[in-house]
Amino acid sequence: MKISFHKVKITPNQPAYLCGYEGRNQLCSEVLDDLYASCLKIIEKNEVYVLYSLDLLSLDPELLEQMKRRIVKHGVNYDHILISTTCTHSAPETMVNGIFDDPNHGASPDYREFLVNQMEAAWLGCGEGVEVEVSYAVQKIDGCYGNRNGMELPCDKDVSCIRFDYLKKPIYMIVNIGCYPTVLGSENVKISADLFGAIRDSMRELYQVEVFMMNGAQGNVSNRLYRKSRDEQELQRMNEGICSQLSDLHFKLIEKSGxxxxxxxxxxxxxxxxxxxxxxxxxxxxxxxxxxxxxxxxxxxxxxxxxxxxxxxxxxxxxxxxxxxxxxxxxxxxxxxxxxxxxxxxxxxxxxxxxxxxxxxxxxxxxxxxxxxxxxxxxxxxxxxxxxxxxxxxxxxxxxxxxxxxxxxxxx
Incomplete structure (x- = not known):
């Protein structure tokens, strides 16, 4: 199995309406941290698979189709293109009429086209890849997030990490967390990947690898009942609380490839x-x-x-x-x-x-x-x-x- 990775910025180069909270109707241009499209290319027995993680709230079917068709032009099987979003609520709107069906506060056509172009750029930046071994680790996280409808209710708090090693050296890692990445609130008007962006940066520094963020079953999971505020300082506190528990992962080799x-x-x-x-x-x-x-x-x-x-x-x-x-x-x-x-x-x-x-x-x-x-x-x-x-x-x-x-x- 060969793996390669590349990420590109998808931070807008013009003011944009942010997506996720109703009533936040002003155009925003200030950037707290950059947004990225991360691309993981996997080659197995001459078959190519492409995994994407985007620092966005969601994608509509039309935009998703445009993205996939652009990658298909490079010879990739349509069914092998796997695209996800992290669900940050501090990224631009991507839908023409916006998530709340309001054409006055939707995405600009230029930003949608920019996203498609950047998806292609991420793919082109991946290269041929290297042979890797794959390993896996799981860590339960305490005290940072849970079922947002009640602390006493069920919650899968396991963070799963998939590591790819080249010549016994870690080079890439998938981090899977079933939790909304929303620490920043509706009053925030700065563009940000929010909690998943902070975790990505911290895990990259901790393990000296490129990190691919992947959300899990987060429909009723967030830090709502655990956070003290909804600002930048709280974002860092929540990030440190999670990553301190991910600092000593014990990986086990996945024996079968394919x-x-x-x-x-x-x-x-x-x-x-x-x-x-x-x-x-x-x-x-x-x-x-x-x-x-x-x-x-x-x-x-x-x-x-x-x-x-x-x-x-x-x-x-x-x-x-x-x-x-x-x-x-x-x-x-x-x-x-x-x-x-x-x-x-x-x-x-x-x-x-x-x-x-x-x-x-x-x-x-x-x-x-x-x-x-x-x-x-x-x-x-x-x-x-x-x-x-x-x-x-x-x-x-x-x-x-x-x-x-x-x-x-x-x-x-």
Whole structure:
């Protein structure tokens, strides 16, 4: 297996609207730290696979397609191009109408074109690659983040690290964390990769490797109940709290080499979902009648987002992009959505003899995959497109598909 890596800046060169928080409507140009597109190129038996991690909130299907088609021109199989975002809320809008469907505060066409060009530049910078050994380490993180709907609720706090060594020397590392990277709040108007950018810089310094950041099942996981503030100083405090626990990782060699990808995308009936959204809309309006001003603003946000989902759900089915990626005997479940942490725990528990992790926010983001036991009047339940119980069906589907994938691979 050959590996190469390259990253390029995707910090905008002109003022931009930042994405992620409603009401932050000013153009922003000040930069706290640069944004990057990281590209990991893997070559196995003359097949090329390309993994991307972008310091952005999300990508819409049209922009995602443009990015993939640009890389296909270089002879890469379309199905081998794997793109994800970190979900920073301090990066520019990438959608023409913005994440809140407001054409007055969306992305400029120039920035979208710039992103496509930079994706290509990252690919071109990778080079031929070197033969590597692959190793794996896991570390549980305490005291820095957790289930944001309650500290007592379940949370997968394992950070998984995949290291690539050339001639016994570490050169690249994937860091997988199932947590929103949002320390900086809505009052922040500086461009930033936020927590994942800080972790990337710290891990690069700690281990003297280039670092590829990968989110996990972060749908209901953040530092909300652990942070003391939402400013730059708190960003550094949270970064130090996490990276101090990652400073002495013990890696084990992944014995089998080889890489394989399988598409197992999942369909949800939009007619059923729209019926549930109509009921949810009535519930939000009911709650607004008895809410104080602060609660009413939050509910209004949820109502606006719900109505945007209703307008956009025109196809018979909603597709949750889902793929299985194996690197040796390590298995990554690529989820094109913000999956709740309970499902990560469930999926990993189904494979005690294998190394399994969730790679979330891949391809176009289908929204929240909410666990049934947390479905209710909370933020994620208001914003999800999917009816109660659909997340459990999806998790079982992934488990069954992954079992089949592992069986087929072990027969080879």
């Amino acid at each position: 890489i394989c990808v399988k598409d197992i995308s999942y369909k949800v009936d939009n007619q059923k979902s729209l019926i549930e959204l109509a009921k949810k809309r009535d519930r939000i309006i009911q709650l607004m009648n008895n809410a104080d001003e602060k609660e009413k603003a939050s509910l209004k946000f949820g109502l606006n987002y719900l109505e945007m989902n209703q307008r956009q759900m025109k196809a018979p089915y909603e597709i949750i992009s889902t793929r299985l990626l194996s690197i040796g005997n390590l298995y990554l479940v690529m989820v094109g959505a913000a999956m709740f942490t309970q499902f990560s725990i469930q999926i990993k528990a189904a494979f005690p003899e294998h190394k399994v992790l969730i790679w979330g926010l891949t391809d176009a983001n289908a929204g929240y995959i909410v666990a049934e036991d947390e479905y209710g009047d909370n933020f994620e339940s208001m914003l999800t497109k999917f009816p109660k119980g659909e997340g459990e069906k999806y998790a079982e589907y992934i488990i069954n598909q992954l079992k089949e994938f592992i069986r087929d691979k072990e027969k080879q």
